[in-house]
Structures are given as C-alpha cells and as structure tokens.
Amino acid sequence: MNILTIETTCDETAAAVVTDQLAVLGSSVASQDELHRPFGGVVPEIASRAHVERILPVIDATLAQAGLKPSQLDAVAVAHTPGLAGSLLVGLSAAKALAIALRIPLIAIDHLQAHVYACRLAAGREVFPCIGLIVSGGHTSLYRCLSPLDFTLLGGTIDDAAGEAFDKVAALMGLPYPGGPAIEAAARSGNPRAFSFPRPFLSDRSRLEFSFSGLKTAVRYQIQPPGEPARTEPLAAEYVADLAASFQEAVIDCLAAKSLAAISESGLRRLCVGGGVAANRALRRRLEAECAGRDIELHIPPPALCTDNAVMGAIAVEQLKAGRFASLELDAFPAARR
Ligand code: KG4
Ligand code: ZN
Numbered sequence: 001m002n003i004l005t006i007e008t009t010c011d012e013t014a015a016a017v018v019t020d021q022l023a024v025l026g027s028s029v030a031s032q033d034e035l036h037r038p039f040g041g042v043v044p045e046i047a048s049r050a051h052v053e054r055i056l057p058v059i060d061a062t063l064a065q066a067g068l069k070p071s072q073l074d075a076v077a078v079a080h081t082p083g084l085a086g087s088l089l090v091g092l093s094a095a096k097a098l099a100i101a102l103r104i105p106l107i108a109i110d111h112l113q114a115h116v117y118a119c120r121l122a123a124g125r126e127v128f129p130c131i132g133l134i135v136s137g138g139h140t141s142l143y144r145c146l147s148p149l150d151f152t153l154l155g156g157t158i159d160d161a162a163g164e165a166f167d168k169v170a171a172l173m174g175l176p177y178p179g180g181p182a183i184e185a186a187a188r189s190g191n192p193r194a195f196s197f198p199r200p201f202l203s204d205r206s207r208l209e210f211s212f213s214g215l216k217t218a219v220r221y222q223i224q225p226p227g228e229p230a231r232t233e234p235l236a237a238e239y240v241a242d243l244a245a246s247f248q249e250a251v252i253d254c255l256a257a258k259s260l261a262a263i264s265e266s267g268l269r270r271l272c273v274g275g276g277v278a279a280n281r282a283l284r285r286r287l288e289a290e291c292a293g294r295d296i297e298l299h300i301p302p303p304a305l306c307t308d309n310a311v312m313g314a315i316a317v318e319q320l321k322a323g324r325f326a327s328l329e330l331d332a333f334p335a336a337r338r
Pocket of ligand 1: 280
C-alpha cells in the first residue's frame with residue numbers, strides 16, 4: 001500500500017510517500033526560512049500563503065520521485081495538530097481534496113507523535129515503550145509513549161519552547177533565523193562557562209517542567225544591561241561565541257536533566273528524541289554520554305528527520321493497522337492535545 005503524507009504545521013511544506021512496510025518511496029521538503037528571515041521568526045500569514053503556493057508542486061515532486069501516479073495512492077494522511085491554524089488548514093484542504101477525488105481514506109496525524117515516530121523509522125525496529133522528548137520551535141515536552149499512538153504528557157515548558165528560545169536569542173545576538181543552527185555554529189568557538197545563565201527547576205527533580213523565558217531575558221540583559229545606553233556597534237564575534245555557547249549549555253543542561261528524571265520516574269529504559277532542536281550536535285553528544293553511562297537506550301533520528309518533514313508521517317501506517325481513519329469533517333487543532 002502507498003500512503004501520501006502531508007506536513008504543513010509550521011513553515012515547511014512537505015510531502016512523502018511511504019508504504020505499509022515503512023519504505024520511503026519519495027520525500028520533499030520546501031523550507032520557508034528565507035521568507036521569515038527578515039522578521040527573525042515565523043510570520044503565520046506569510047507561512048500559510050507560502051503553503052498555498054507550494055503544496056501542489058511539493059506533492060507532484062514527491063509522486064514523481066516515487067514514480068507513482070495519484071491513482072496508485074491507497075490513502076492520504078495529514079498532520080492536523082498542533083501547529084499554526086492557517087498552515088494546518090492548507091495541508092488539511094489538500095489532503096481532503098485528494099481523498100475525495102481519489103476515493104481513498106483520510107488519516108489524521110498528530111505532529112508531535114510523528115516527531116517521536118521518526119525514531120522508529122531511523123532505528124528500523126520497535127522503539128516503544130519509551131520516554132519521548134520533543135524539542136521543537138513550538139514545543140518542549142516529555143511524554144510517556146506506551147505505543148506510537150498512546151502518549152501521556154509528563155511535563156513541558158511553562159513559557160517558551162527550546163527552539164523558540166534559540167530563535168529569539170539568536171535575534172538578540174544579531175544571528176540569522178532560524179536561530180538554532182546559527183547558535184550551534186557560533187557556539188563551536190565559544191566558552192560554555194563564560195556566562196552563568198539560569199537553569200530553572202534543575203535541582204528540583206520532582207518537576208518535569210522547563211522554562212526558557214528567563215534564560216532569554218538573562219542573555220538580553222547580558223548584552224544590554226538595563227539602564228545602560230543602547231549599544232550601537234554590532235557584537236564582537238568572540239563575545240557572540242561565548243554567549244551562544246553559554247546559552248546552548250544552559251538549554252542542554254535542562255533538557256538532559258529532565259529527560260533523565262522522566263526516565264527514572266517512569267522505570268522505562270528508552271529515550272526517543274524528536275523535533276528541530278534534536279538536530280543540535282552538542283545536545284546529541286550530551287544525551288549520548290548521559291544515556292551510555294546509565295544503560296539507557298537512546299534514539300535520535302538523523303537531522304533531516306528531526307526538523308519538520310513528511311517522512312515521519314509514516315506513523316499513519318500505525319493508524320491504518322489500527323483501523324483508525326478520519327472523516328472528511330476532520331478539523332485543524334492548533335494547540336497540542338494533552
Ligand atoms: O521541529 P521543527 O523543524 O519545527 C517545529 O515543529 O517547530 O523545529 C524548528 C526549531 C527552530 O526553532 C530551530 O531554530 C530549531 O528547531 N533548530 C535547532 C537546530 N536546528 C533547528 N535548534 C538548535 N540547534 C540546531 N542545530
Ligand atoms: Zn515539528
């Protein structure tokens with residue numbers, strides 16, 4: 001069976017064709033980074049308009065890669081939650097139109113579950129049950145994942161998401177959007193102990209929560225102390241490197257500590273990490289070191305499967321096997337379900 005998967009939750013327009021055996025026949029991602037860069041973050045209206053322009057060419061390119069005609073598709077799956085309302089609606093409309101025109105079933109994808117499922121695809125074998133850490137531009141959450149479709153929220157950020165903090169702090173330092181890769185690159189030549197930034201809840205192991213808003217403010221005050229005249233010169237490269245490295249280290253300390261706390265609380269021995277921030281090499285190295293020392297099985301997909309893509313929509317195969325199909329009434333749910 002061939003399943004077309006569609007992803008338009010944020011600022012990537014993506015489609016893939018996967019089989020019920022989890023083979024990937026085609027995959028395309030059209031990034032909108034260049035459209036949002038002048039604004040230092042995703043502008044929802046620009047994102048949805050760009051999805052409208054790109055969705056059909058992306059689907060065509062994916063089908064061409066797979067060597068399939070639309071009539072050879074057996075189902076169409078679409079991420080309908082969580083995400084930007086306008087962006088979700090574009091993918092949803094395209095998927096429904098195909099389902100009607102081709103008379104094939106529609107499958108609803110939860111984007112956060114799909115991020116964790118990317119670990120299943122990358123591993124090539126079962127990774128459930130596990131603790132799922134989702135670190136993206138919109139979410140930073142820990143889940144107990146008993147199966148691909150059975151998630152319980154254990155805790156998450158009480159303010160900014162980790163990726164959002166990377167993007168906002170990058171803007172403060174004069175680095176381009178998206179901030180994550182730019183900060184990672186700048187941090188390589190910096191000293192992670194140059195500045196002591198806050199790590200909220202770190203010592204309270206009973207709280208599986210994150211907070212990155214105060215960290216962002218701390219970086220801001222380091223660059224521009226309150227009451228001092230505004231800086232007019234761009235920041236020196238060495239200063240930016242130290243700020244980036246110290247900020248990144250603070251984020252990684254929090255993500256690693258809370259993931260380990262969730263693992264010990266749950267009794268599970270597997271950690272699956274997904275979302276754009278999971279592409280960060282320093283985070284990957286830290287989690288590898290922490291998990292290896294504690295006999296915890298760690299799964300982090302290759303970077304292209306961490307950032308938004310439609311291949312991870314292969315979670316639709318699990319829905320298909322469970323006989324869970326969506327009706328044409330399927331709606332977009334911008335907020336994450338708890
Ligand atoms: O999962 P994703 O592609 O989209 C959402 O669902 O939000 O995540 C995008 C986020 C952005 O905030 C971006 O700055 C961050 O992931 N990101 C990174 C890296 N690559 C992308 N953060 C840290 N280090 C990276 N290498
Ligand atoms: Zn995502």
